[in-house]
Amino acid sequence: xxxxxxxxxxxxKKGLLPFCLLALLxxxxxxxxxxxxxxxxxxxxxxxxxxERGYKEALAGAYSSMVAGSTYAKEMTFGAMAVLAHEWTxxxxxxxxxxxxxxxxxxxxxGLITSLWQNMYNxxxxxxxxxxxxxxxxxxxxxxxxxxxxxxxxxxxxxxxxDLLRCFGVSFEVNSSMPSIPFVSEMSxxxxxxxxxxxxxxxxxxxxxxxxxLLKVDPILTGEEITELIDNGYLMNRQMHLNYxxxxxxxxxxxxxxxxxxxxRAAANVVITSEAFPWADDGLLQQSNDNSLxxxxxxxxxxxxxxxxxxxxxxxEYSASNFSLDQASLLEYYDxxxxxxxxxxxFKNSTNADQxxxxxxxxxxxxxxxxxxxxxxxxxxxxxxYLIQAECDYRSSGSGLDGLNALRAARNVGSLENNPDDxxxxxxxxxxRELIGEGQLFFLYKRLNRSSIIGSDADVxxxxxxxxxxxxxxxxxAQRQENR
Numbered sequence: 001x002x003x004x005x006x007x008x009x010x011x012x013k014k015g016l017l018p019f020c021l022l023a024l025l026x027x028x029x030x031x032x033x034x035x036x037x038x039x040x041x042x043x044x045x046x047x048x049x050x051x052e053r054g055y056k057e058a059l060a061g062a063y064s065s066m067v068a069g070s071t072y073a074k075e076m077t078f079g080a081m082a083v084l085a086h087e088w089t090x091x092x093x094x095x096x097x098x099x100x101x102x103x104x105x106x107x108x109x110x111g112l113i114t115s116l117w118q119n120m121y122n123x124x125x126x127x128x129x130x131x132x133x134x135x136x137x138x139x140x141x142x143x144x145x146x147x148x149x150x151x152x153x154x155x156x157x158x159x160x161x162x163d164l165l166r167c168f169g170v171s172f173e174v175n176s177s178m179p180s181i182p183f184v185s186e187m188s189x190x191x192x193x194x195x196x197x198x199x200x201x202x203x204x205x206x207x208x209x210x211x212x213x214l215l216k217v218d219p220i221l222t223g224e225e226i227t228e229l230i231d232n233g234y235l236m237n238r239q240m241h242l243n244y245x246x247x248x249x250x251x252x253x254x255x256x257x258x259x260x261x262x263x264x265r266a267a268a269n270v271v272i273t274s275e276a277f278p279w280a281d282d283g284l285l286q287q288s289n290d291n292s293l294x295x296x297x298x299x300x301x302x303x304x305x306x307x308x309x310x311x312x313x314x315x316x317e318y319s320a321s322n323f324s325l326d327q328a329s330l331l332e333y334y335d336x337x338x339x340x341x342x343x344x345x346x347f348k349n350s351t352n353a354d355q356x357x358x359x360x361x362x363x364x365x366x367x368x369x370x371x372x373x374x375x376x377x378x379x380x381x382x383x384x385x386y387l388i389q390a391e392c393d394y395r396s397s398g399s400g401l402d403g404l405n406a407l408r409a410a411r412n413v414g415s416l417e418n419n420p421d422d423x424x425x426x427x428x429x430x431x432x433r434e435l436i437g438e439g440q441l442f443f444l445y446k447r448l449n450r451s452s453i454i455g456s457d458a459d460v461x462x463x464x465x466x467x468x469x470x471x472x473x474x475x476x477x478a479q480r481q482e483n484r
Contacts, residue, residue, distance in 0.1 A: 049133040052140045055149050056234065058130050062156060063241070065123045067303045070115040072379065076163065078313065078323055078364065078437035080112055084465075085442035086455030087432070089326045090358065102458055102465025114471040116167065120160050124184050127157045132187050142231060144217040151214030155242035155250065157185070158207035161200065162254055166443050167468050168483055169197040172259050173449040176201075179481040181470075194480050201258050208254065211247050218244040220276065239297050240376070245271050246299035249380045252388050257447055265392035268385040271298060277382040279410040285345040289369030291362040298380040306375050310365040318352040323437075325359045333433055341411050342433060361437050383407055383434050387427065394423050404430060424448060 048054040066072045075081065082088060083096050093100075097108030104113060130153045138146050161183055169180030175197070182192035183203045195203070219226050220238040227233065242250075248270045255264035271277065277296050284290035292300070303309065312321050325333070325347070334343040350358040367373040390403025400423060405415040407430065420426035431444050432454065442453075446466040451459050460466055467484045474480045 046133075049130075049137060050140075052142060052145060055130060055134065055137075055141075056145075058126065059149055059152060059156075062123055062126045062130070062153075063301060065119070065126065067301050067305070067377065068119055070112070070119050072301060072377065072439075073303060073305075073309060074313070075112060075116060077377070077379075077439040078361070080116075081439040081442045082323070082437055084453075085432075085445065086453055087436050087441060088323045089329045090322065090324045092321050092323075095321075100456070102460055102463040104469055110472070113167075113468045114473070117164070117471050117474075120164055121184065124157055124160050125187065127153050127160075128184065128187050131157070131185075145231070145234070147214040147217050148235065151211040151218075151247075152242045154207045154214070155211040155247050158204045158211065158254075159242060159250055161207075162204050162250070162257075165197065165200050165204070166257070166446065168470060169200065170467050170484070171446050171449055172197065172201075172257060173447065176258075179483055181483070191478050194478075194483075198258070201254065204254055205251070205258075208247055208251050211242070212244065212251070215244040215247060220244055239294075239300060240302050242299055245274060245276055246380055249298040249382075249385060252385060253380075256388055256391070261392045261395050264388055265396075268388040268392070271382060271385045272389065279382075280341075282341050282345070282412065284367075284369055284373070285341055287368070288345075288362065288365070289367050290373045291346070291365050291367045292373070292376040292378050293363070293381060293383075294367070294369075294373045294376050296381045296383060297376060297378050298382060298385075300379055301377040303375055303377045306364060306366050306377065314360040314362070314364060316348055316351045316360055318350060318355050318358070322358075322360070324350070324355075324361075326357045327359060330359045333429075333436070335429075337413050340413050340433075363437055378438060381435075381438075383410075384440065387431060387434070391427055394419070394427075400427070407434065428454070 048058060069075065069079075078087075080096065080099060083091055083100055084102070086100065095108070096112070097106040098104075099109045099112070104110065131150070134146070134150050134153070141149070161181070164181050170178045177196050177198060179194050180197045180200055182194050183200050184192045185203070215221070218238065219235050221244040224235075226235045228236070239246075248267045252264045252267040252271070255261070255267060277298060280290050280293040280295055285293075294300075312319060313323050315322055330343065330347060331338075334340045337343065346362050347359040348362055350356055350360065352358075363378065366375060386403040386407045388403075390400035390407075392400075393402060394400030399419055401416055401419060404426070408415060411434075416426075428441075428444060428448075428450075431441050435441060445453050445460070449461065449466075451461045453460055458465065464484045469475075470480050470483055
């Protein structure tokens with residue numbers, strides 16, 4: 001039996017978001033693997049892609065499928081990835097089993113890992129369905145929409161494969177020739193081959209370079225003014241799509257992973273010098289009108305259920321599902337710099353008398369500053385580009401002060417006058433302060449191949465804790481090689 005995915009477009013009720021979602025059926029247990037996917041009906045795919053609107057809806061559906069608790073609306077941001085990086089003092093420990101000790105053998109970690117794998121490859125399958133049709137349908141597109149939709153689809157395929165690689169492949173620092181994951185680039189019943197870490201990375205880079213070329217017509221780059229009168233405003237709100245600068249930011253991440261630091265710095269510098277992503281205004285932060293640092297987001301997801309997420313996981317009145325820091329830990333994070341805007345404005349005190357010492361992150365609490373600032377779930381921000389710049393400068397010249405101090409200044413923290421005695425320790429702490437709850441700290445530890453993580457006594461390298469085991473469906477049915 002082969003696993004199949006049925007592609008249908010389900011119209012949203014009038015008054016809700018003006019796009020359609022791809023309805024994904026639950027995946028069945030398969031004697032092949034999660035990656036043997038293709039549309040259940042070619043007729044349905046042909047109908048979906050009969051006009052430009054179908055491509056727009058299909059791409060919107062792919063983005064929407066990422067707003068799931070098993071991936072970016074929890075586990076890949078403030079959930080499992082943050083727990084593994086020991087970012088929280090308090091969290092729902094029963095939801096993660098032995099994951100904080102880097103033991104992935106139990107039923108809870110196995111379930112989380114399998115769900116992550118399944119859902120991300122599910123989205124990749126939907127993206128590949130777009131890409132398998134789009135070149136034959138160029139004539140259905142208006143203006144630059146062919147370039148932009150195809151460019152975003154390629155970038156999204158790269159984005160998802162890169163996070164899968166960071167989860168299921170060892171770092172370049174360990175062994176770039178180690179078997180890792182399949183890179184799935186077509187719709188087929190055939191089992192996709194497992195590739196080495198470096199081969200997957202190369203395919204990701206190829207997709208990003210192709211996306212960059214296509215997105216040179218992106219209004220966020222060209223400066224073309226888009227209004228609702230132009231194609232119903234389709235090319236507005238480019239930060240909620242994998243736009244040109246988001247592709248450059250993702251390139252910077254990938255090149256850091258592949259240890260191509262000159263290329264990483266160049267990509268990050270394109271974003272920085274564009275000045276398209278200004279630092280969040282402290283006045284808006286103070287009034288809780290920009291909790292997600294919206295202006296700084298190169299790429300984020302639109303999460304219309306953000307209030308539910310905040311009520312469930314960052315509830316000031318306390319919830320058994322809450323993630324939080326205690327006051328002493330929060331002060332330690334920010335080096336007792338209580339004027340730091342992040343310390344001042346991005347955390348709120350518990351209103352529950354029994355948890356008065358708890359501090360709750362506000363990045364996932366809807367903002368009050370108007371439609372531009374609310375419902376944004378950050379995935380790539382400009383602050384990370386400054387941290388990449390700092391590290392690349394340090395590696396090439398021995399000084400990473402420019403990038404670090406630019407970020408510190410934006411957060412109302414005094415400049416470092418000299419390079420820290422341990423630059424990488426300081427870099428980790430700055431990632432920890434800046435990107436808490438965004439899922440990037442664990443991957444930094446992994447890329448640097450650090451044996452220890454702040455807050456844990458475990459030897460993560462000895463435990464092979466940086467690399468998830470492949471799901472059982474992969475190792476038994478597809479006969480995958482050891483990835484750890």
